[in-house]
Amino acid sequence: MNSLKGAKLIIILYKGTTLENNKSELDKATKDTLFEKEFMPLIGPLYNFAYRLTFDEDDANDLVQETYLKAYRFIESYEKGTNAKAWLFRILKNSFINEYRKNAKLPGKVDYQEVESYYNSDDVDEPITTDLRVDAFKDMIGDEVANALNALDVDFRTIIILCDLEGFTYEEMAKILDIPIGTVRSRLHRARNLMKDKLREYAKNMGYGKKE
Amino acid sequence: MKEAITNLFLKILGKKQGYCCKDCVKNLYSVMDGEATKDQEEYFRSHINECSPCFNRYEIDKSVKEVLKLKVEHKEVPSNLIASIKNKLNQ
Structure with missing residues (x-):
């Protein structure tokens, strides 16, 4: 039994090496330069993304580390001059799903099918709010906007981070998240409405909960 | 004061008045x-x-987007993270 396992392992290792040898066109110095020049400068946004997904510094550390190790290992599949940031964000998001989400104390997955078909249907009318004072709004609820973001379910939080904090295009988000652009739009739409629901709750609570 | 602020918020965010078409959104x-x-x-x-x-x-939507960009705290990357990544790569 043990020898069988051993044999399997050898086959796997062997396959691994040949695969790598076949693919490897870049020498180590080129890889290192690419890594240093194109990938390492993105550590700030990646760390912040990881932290906003996990809310834990150690987990964020691990996630970023794993992302960079994977990026190095798969550096051959990165096409130079393409969007390194989107590529790394995609690796990080996939690592998060694989490693963290399954164990997590994180909220369960939302049934998007339902949400998205609702938002794509024709009979949805949007409530429109009135009487706006943008300046007052900005000063007063900056922190609450951040809190509202953190309170969102992870998938809704993710789409807002990617779009509003990191400025990815819809097409880039579709690639990072492996979803069609239509789904990017509807998820963003839903996430923004949820944010505003939370802000509305805050406004109501403020009327009762805050001392002069 | 408290009431005035609350009313403002409710005005900004709460009242559901007026509808426009789905394409506009x-x-x-x-x-x-x-x-x-x-x-x-x-x-x-x-x-x-x-x-x-x-x-x-x-x-409103535009200002929520702007506020997010301005106000969400930016976490500093831990000082040893880069070194630890490079260490692992050189192993």
């Missing part, structure tokens, strides 16, 4: 996120000059 986000074509953007800009629900909705 879709265009609104495209324009806001820089995804609209030139024609879509021109159409939307002229539309919000005449449609106050869409104008208000656009201003």
